[in-house]
Amino acid sequence: MKRVSSLKISISGVRGIVGDSLTPQLAGALAQAFGTYVGGGPVVIGRDARPSGQMILQAVTAGLLASGCQPVDVGICPIPSFLFLVKDSKSSGGISVTASHNPKEWNGLKFISRDGLYMTPHQVEEFLDIYHQGDFVYAGPDRLKTLRSEPQPVEPHLKKLLCRFDADLIRRKKIKVALDCGNGAGALLAPRLLQELGCETVVINAVPDGSFARPSEPLPENIREVCRTVVKSGADIGFVQDADADRLAIVNEMGRPIGEELTLALAAQYVLGKKKGSVVCNLSTTRAIDDIAAARKAPVFRTKIGEINVVEKVLAAEPAAVIAGEGNGGVILPEVHPCRDSFTGMSLILEYMASSGRTVSALQKRVPRYVMIKDKVEGSAEQGYRLVSLLRKKHEGEGRTSLLDGLKIDFPDHWVHVRPSNTEPIIRVIAEARTQEKAQAALRRIKKEIAELKKRL
Amino acid sequence: MKLLKIGISGVRGIVGDSITPKLVMDFAAAFGTRVGGRPVLVGRDTRISGPLLHSAALAALISTGCDVLDLGVCPTPILQYMVPRLKAGGGVSITAGHNDIQWNALAFINEDGMALNPFQGAEVLDIYHLGKFDKVSTDRLGRIRDVALYADEYFDGLRAFLDGGRGPGRRTRPGKQAPGEWRANGSPLGGGAIAKARPKVVIDACNGAGAPFLEAMARALGFELIPVNHEPNGFFPHDPEPRPRNAQQVVAVIKAVGADAGFLLNSDVSRVSCVTETGESLSEEFTFPLVTAEYLKDRCGPVVTNLSTSRMVEDVARERGCPLLRTKVGQSYAVQALVQEEGVLAGEGSGGVALAAFQPAFDGFATMGYILQTMAVRGRTISRLAGELPRYHIVKEKIYCPPARIHSVVSEVKKFFRRQEIDASDGIRVEDKSGWVQVRTSSTEPMIRVIAEDKAKNKARERVDEVSAFIRVLVQ
Secondary structure, three states, rough: OOOOOOOOEOOEEEEEOOOOOOOHHHHHHHHHHHHHHHHOOOEEEEEEEOOOOHHHHHHHHHHHHHHOOEEEEEEEEOOOHHHHHHHHHOOOEEEOOOOOOOOOOEEEEEEOOOOOOOOOOOHHHHHHHHHHHOOOOOOOOOOOOOEOOOOOOHHHHEEEEEEHOOHHHHHOOOOOEEOOOOEEEEEEEEHHHHHHHOOEEEOOOOEEEEEOOOOOOHHEEEEEEHHHHHHHHHEEEEEOOOOOOOOOEEEEEOEEOOHHHHHHOOOOHHHHHHOEEEEEOOOOOOHHHHHHHOOOOOOEEEOOOOHHHHHHHHHHHHOOOEEEEOOOOOEEOOOOOOOOOOHHHHHHHHHHHHHHOHHHHHHOOOOOOOEEEEEEOOHHHHHHHHHHHHHHOOOOOOOOEEEEOOOOEEEEEEEEEEEEEEOEEEEEEEEEEOOHHHHHHHHHHHHHHHHHOOOOO | OOOOEEEEEEEEEEOOEEEOOHHHHHHHHHHHHHHOOOEEEEEEEEEOOOHHHHHHHHHHHHHOOOEEEEEOOOOOOHHHHHHHHHHOOOEEEEEEOOOOOOOOEEEEEEOOOEOOOHHHHHHHHHHHHHOOOOOOOHHHHOOOEEOOOOHHOOOOOOHHOOOOEEEEEOOOOOOOOOOOOOOOOOOOOOOOOHHHHOOOOEOOOOOOOHHHHHHHHHHHHHEEEEEOOOOOOOOOOOOOOOOOHHOOHHHHHHHHOOOOOOEEEOOOOEEEEEEEOOOOEOOOHHHHHHHHHHHHHHHOEEEEEEEOOOOOHHHHHHHHHHOOOEEEOOOOHHHHHHOOOOOOOOOOOOOOOOOOOOOOOHHHHHHHHHHHHHHHHHHOOOOHHHOOOOOEEEEEEEEOOOOHHHHHHHHHHHHOOOOOOEOOOEEEEEEEOOOOEEEEEEEOOOOOEEEEEEEEEEHHHHHHHHHHHHHHHHHH
């Protein structure tokens, strides 16, 4: 199998290995290209807690200054607060130094447009053209700006959350919360938010120093510590954030993870009960969303995988989307800001608990139960593409198929989704059904078909 | 045409033109690679472009595994003083010294706190050209740390030196006395003499890196500071070149307040020029002889200067029986010779002076301190001290020449001096009894400099005009 390149410059940003492909020269040139693209003005810059963040951030600062932009340094900052700040401060854009869930030797850059959203693929293409052509603005001393620091980057976001949600209602309930920030950037806002909402909070992994005490992804197998904390402290709920605080997993009052797919489902159930509008989520998100929406006669729009695709549909949905997100724990409340936001997720769930007076496990029971199994098989992107077209021919006329992203086939009682990964040489295979057995059977069937088809490639 | 000068002691250019983040990162990475993972001090002057170069240099240095000790806005001589004291592997000073606001530069300092010597400079250049920089993994990246209170350490050291202690001079090999070390116990100039006289001193820092440090200096040495252009904001009210044409403000203030002396600094305090209490703005050529005339009374030793510097210092050294050495222009060459020849002083006509017993670096603070100390101890005004020096007339001219032809044009000037003996160690230099003339390339601009000196003013002018006319024909 082909080795994965240690440098990836793509429409979702740039990622590389520090000490190898991701050099200060590269980061500086990309930042200068970005500064050229946005045409000057303030650009918010920040980073996650990775140890190489400081080095890359210095290089980004130099590149932006050279292009005549004014870097506004927020240091380590949760991504949702960062995005919110870009828009709230009327900046020209933002650059976030982060490699999301890659191992710690990686780092990367994500580019944010002036509306506080990740740049769309066509915007990234325009900006990468500038980078590849090396056609940068070089500002002379008469046009150079100075670096500015923003010591309180989360304030506008916090203010927005406190005025959007019914803080008084939540405060009265004095909910007890166990919080696991995973030593990520979430620690800079989550404890304060919960305090403002009157919650009694037990916090673990609250030092945003990049020493990941657990794998960053808030999957059930990675969050046992907070489950124990919920039980020991008698908390009403446990919250788990990933490293950049855009995803949220929930643990119920019995210390059991409800499953990351259910974060969005719970949020949708609450929001759709109060407000009319549509739901946007990606193809692989649980079918529970469809059931919840159908009960309220709300349309559901499915998109390709990738936050940017969900967000683009949110901005264009008719009727307007009132809730959106991904099955990985990413909740988007367009009213706050169209991005995945674990803080919004927490506030929503707490308000749901407070207004309904129910426990998490009780709320969880009202969500239709499905079991999703995620698996993968080896294969390059090209193999994956050919497999998908063979599978499509084979299944023509069965169920409801979608070719938006790989192949998804909806059967009356289950669905399967086959999709080549765009970050690793694997093909993702996902199946969901009402029970574990049925999901497993569906997965086995599709994997067997793939194995047979692979022989013909 | 891009203006970029890559030299042995650093790289200098116009920001937004030749000075780009990539160039700065590549040079800083080359320097970090040479330093090999030891800590590096970084400081800058106040130029608007300072933060750009600073960020780029920091990113590159820590990417090679060097820790950065960040001094922020810091004059180069103070950075140099701190390098051995913080046991660093070297230093990077971000400053274009006397060049105008368009320019900026990286000046590299070795582990002894001296400008890189020509061999060390060549190593950095080789690594730069090869492009093979150390790249360390995430766990071994350098860290950035701020350094606090270093100014106090520096000025305590300067006061101790002026008061005649052995002074925390440059590190010497054990069992061997440092050149120019004070011979007597106690000061030949007298301890605390400046504080006793408490002179009024006007200093124009040109809103450069010196500004935030002058109050500490005045406190430590005990003079009354009257600052001019004292905001370290990077807007230069005039060219940051200490010389008479930039001295109007200081002259005006000296007259208004009745001050005892005035000084002009460049943007990183490596050069000084003086203004007398009568409001006469002395040529920058006076600074070095003013120090030398007094300094050689107490310790004799080799004096180093460059081929373009006035004969004043030559006469002063001869009178005291000390040898004078002339090197190529540039701090790197002068200081290298100072150390190698165990000299006591090095200096240039541009106003840079290194006192070996204090530190082998062009140091504007030490220069001002020594001149003030001389005034106090000898009870003489600065105009009187300047009056004691032999007078020469120097005439300087700059002629633009395309960089691609600049060296061949200078070389062709040899034809003009067919009958004389030519010293070609820095450009072309010809000397006779009453004076000399030199033609050389500027180390910072695409210019040919013509410098002549003579006892008679019209003779100096004549020498320059003749050669300049010849060069202009060659350039066209």
